[in-house]
Amino acid sequence: xxxxxxxxxxxxxxxxxxxxxxxxxxxxxxxxxxxxxxxxxxxxxxxxxxxxxxxxxxxxxxxxxxxxxxxxxxxxxxxxxxxxxxxxxxxxxxxxxxxxxxxxxxxxxxxxxxxxxxxxxxxxxxxxxxxxxxxxxxxxxxxxxxxxxxxxxxxxxxxxxxxxxxxxxxxxxxxxxxxxxxxxxxxxxxxxxxxxxxxxxxxxxxxxxxxxxxxxxxxxxxxxxxxxxxxxxxxxxxxxxxxxxxxxxxxxxxxxxxxxxxxxxxxxxxxxxxxxxxxxxxxxxxxxxxxxxxxxxxxxxxxxxxxxxxxxxxxxxxxxxxxxxxxxxxxxxxxxxxxxxxxxxxxxxxxxxxxxxxxxxxxxxxxxxxxxxxxxxxxxxxxxxxxxxxxxxxxxxxxxxxxxxxxxxxxxxxxxxxxxxxxxxxxxxxxxxxxxxxxxxxxxxxxxxxxxxxxxxxxxxxxxxxxxxxxxxxxxxxxxxxxxxxxxxxxxxxxxxxxxxxxxxxxxxxxxxxxxxxxxxxxxxxxxxxxxxxxxxxxxxxxxxxxxxxxxxxxxxxxxxxxxxxxxxxxx
Amino acid sequence: xxxxxxxxxxxxxxxxxxxxxxxxxxxxxxxxxxxxxxxxxxxxxxxxxx
Numbered sequence: 041x042x043x044x045x046x047x048x049x050x051x052x053x054x055x056x057x058x059x060x061x062x063x064x065x066x067x068x069x070x071x072x073x074x075x076x077x078x079x080x081x082x083x084x085x086x087x088x089x090x091x092x093x094x095x096x097x098x099x100x101x102x103x104x105x106x107x108x109x110x111x112x113x114x115x116x117x118x119x120x121x122x123x124x125x126x127x128x129x130x131x132x133x134x135x136x137x138x139x140x141x142x143x144x145x146x147x148x149x150x151x152x153x154x155x156x157x158x159x160x161x162x163x164x165x166x167x168x169x170x171x172x173x174x175x176x177x178x179x180x181x182x183x184x185x186x187x188x189x190x191x192x193x194x195x196x197x198x199x200x201x202x203x204x205x206x207x208x209x210x211x212x213x214x215x216x217x218x219x220x221x222x223x224x225x226x227x228x229x230x231x232x233x234x235x236x237x238x239x240x241x242x243x244x245x246x247x248x249x250x251x252x253x254x255x256x257x258x259x260x261x262x263x264x265x266x267x268x269x270x271x272x273x274x275x276x277x278x279x280x281x282x283x284x285x286x287x288x289x290x291x292x293x294x295x296x297x298x299x300x301x302x303x304x305x306x307x308x309x310x311x312x313x314x315x316x317x318x319x320x321x322x323x324x325x326x327x328x329x330x331x332x333x334x335x336x337x338x339x340x341x342x343x344x345x346x347x348x349x350x351x352x353x354x355x356x357x358x359x360x361x362x363x364x365x366x367x368x369x370x371x372x373x374x375x376x377x378x379x380x381x382x383x384x385x386x387x388x389x390x391x392x393x394x395x396x397x398x399x400x401x402x403x404x405x406x407x408x409x410x411x412x413x414x415x416x417x418x419x420x421x422x423x424x425x426x427x428x429x430x431x432x433x434x435x436x437x438x439x440x441x442x443x444x445x446x447x448x449x450x451x452x453x454x455x456x457x458x459x460x461x462x463x464x465x466x467x468x469x470x471x472x473x474x475x476x477x478x479x480x481x482x483x484x485x486x487x488x489x490x491x492x493x494x495x496x497x498x499x500x501x502x503x504x505x506x507x508x509x510x511x512x513x514x515x516x517x518x519x520x521x522x523x524x525x526x527x528x529x530x531x532x533x534x535x536x537x538x539x540x541x542x543x544x545x546x547x548x549x550x551x552x553x554x555x556x557x558x559x560x561x562x563x564x565x566x567x568x569x570x571x572x573x574x575x576x577x578x579x580x581x582x583x584x585x586x587x588x589x590x591x592x593x594x595x596x597x598x599x600x601x602x603x604x605x606x607x608x609x610x611x612x
Numbered sequence: 613x614x615x616x617x618x619x620x621x622x623x624x625x626x627x628x629x630x631x632x633x634x635x636x637x638x639x640x641x642x643x644x645x646x647x648x649x650x651x652x653x654x655x656x657x658x659x660x661x662x
Contacts, residue, residue, distance in 0.1 A: 246642070320623075324636060331649075
């Protein structure tokens with residue numbers, strides 16, 4: 041419980057971090073940062089629950105057999121779901137992650153408590169304003185709020201407050217990096233987890249600047265002070281906010297993967313320089329993916345579209361493939377070093393699947409990489425996009441990236457954050473071990489249903505498809521998958537919320553002792569841990585086999601889509 | 613210390629320089645996506661109604 045003290049060359053002592061020492065990890069935890077990690081994380085879970093209830097209502101409406109909501113409430117709940125899940129849950133959680141990554145790994149204190157309060161206050165006020173005005177029925181414009189649709193001014197003001205509040209939180213992160221370097225609280229380069237968080241923060245700056253550029257004139261228009269912004273300009277700049285905010289997630293999620301791989305299996309990055317280079321590729325190129333949303337817009341030329349969604353953006357895809365290889369490969373090396381060397385996948389079957397931190401992160405990696413990666417690159421191809429745009433295939437894609445990937449990895453992180461930061465051991469530990477599977481299976485089922493229904497032409501954001509009279513039983517079956525998958529995923533989400541809230545109130549305190557182990561990978565009795573030599577290719581042969589499976593799946597899906605395009609637009 | 617800094621590869625120096633990364637991370641997407649797209653839209657001529 042003591043402060044971290046550094047003895048300087050002249051013999052004087054300097055308090056670096058007026059915090060506590062974690063009894064589990066031995067790392068210092070800044071108390072101010074801890075307070076705001078708690079506040080932001082709790083707020084994030086509340087908004088997750090609101091968005092989750094909305095998700096269930098939507099799934100039960102798109103399931104045509106149930107068709108729960110009427111048209112008015114469907115579009116209202118679509119708006120509520122999108123903003124709470126894609127913006128509020130994610131941004132609050134990311135600020136919590138940023139505050140952790142700039143303090144504990146660097147042995148530093150948070151730059152400013154006042155700045156953290158301003159950031160949190162603005163974000164919370166803004167988010168509550170937005171939810172209130174949506175439920176009042178004065179902002180049925182969906183998350184994108186495309187002009188000329190117009191919402192109540194408080195809707196735009198709320199989003200501006202959330203964006204600026206987050207930007208202030210990101211400033212607090214960068215300022216903490218500055219004082220940590222100035223005070224020499226660490227030596228050499230920042231740890232990889234902090235580097236990944238820095239990449240996320242840089243992308244957040246670009247994202248939130250776009251948010252300010254597009255939302256301020258839209259707010260002044262809604263007040264009647266200025267003319268209406270051009271709708272095409274609005275779409276261009278809005279996607280600089282809407283898609284890029286999800287790229288912040290990708291960076292934060294990858295950092296979480298590296299962290300959880302390390303704490304659950306003892307994995308260490310295969311090659312730090314390569315991993316960091318992949319993050320740099322994200323910083324430079326991943327934001328260009330926003331152009332995917334404008335691929336069928338007539339106002340912008342093909343050169344801009346192809347450059348931004350193909351040539352330049354593929355450098356960010358390369359970065360994802362690097363992380364997608366190095367994270368499981370580092371787990372494989374760590375497991376083989378512990379003696380799990382049987383066959384191609386003995387290391388994987390022996391992994392600590394009962395640890396929700398591991399199962400959550402690994403499922404997130406597979407769902408994001410296989411489901412999200414393959415569909416994302418395919419749908420982002422300009423020619424193929426013409427048969428997928430505005431169909432349910434698009435939400436099918438982003439539910440495996442943002443939900444199956446990011447949300448599941450953040451949930452997995454919570455199984456360590458709550459014992460380490462809130463100092464409480466989880467209640468209902470058996471249920472906690474099941475939670476990642478329940479949520480993961482539900483989301484995959486939902487996304488598969490959406491993707492196949494979309495492939496049959498079922499549109500996204502449509503209250504009723506039966507009026508068209510063109511969709512047969514197969515499309516309805518897939519919408520049934522969406523409904524059932526949505527129910528399973530919601531049960532997983534509800535269980536997660538109950539576990540978190542129940543633990544905060546009824547969990548056993550871990551103050552002064554290590555958290556109760558979830559079960560990490562250990563060497564079997566009588567087997568000595570050996571360190572594998574660098575460049576030992578056999579150490580990652582299982583991961584390489586998975587890469588080949590991935591490549592085969594990608595090739596089949598990608599070329600099947602070209603065939604589908606040829607079928608609707610035959611060349612004779 | 614200065615010698616050590618000078619010996620670092622360029623990519624390593626970039627990765628250790630948060631502020632340069634921040635500047636590049638803002639400039640590249642703004643030029644490639646936002647400014648270029650904005651220019652294309654501003655050059656559009658108004659459509660003629662039939």
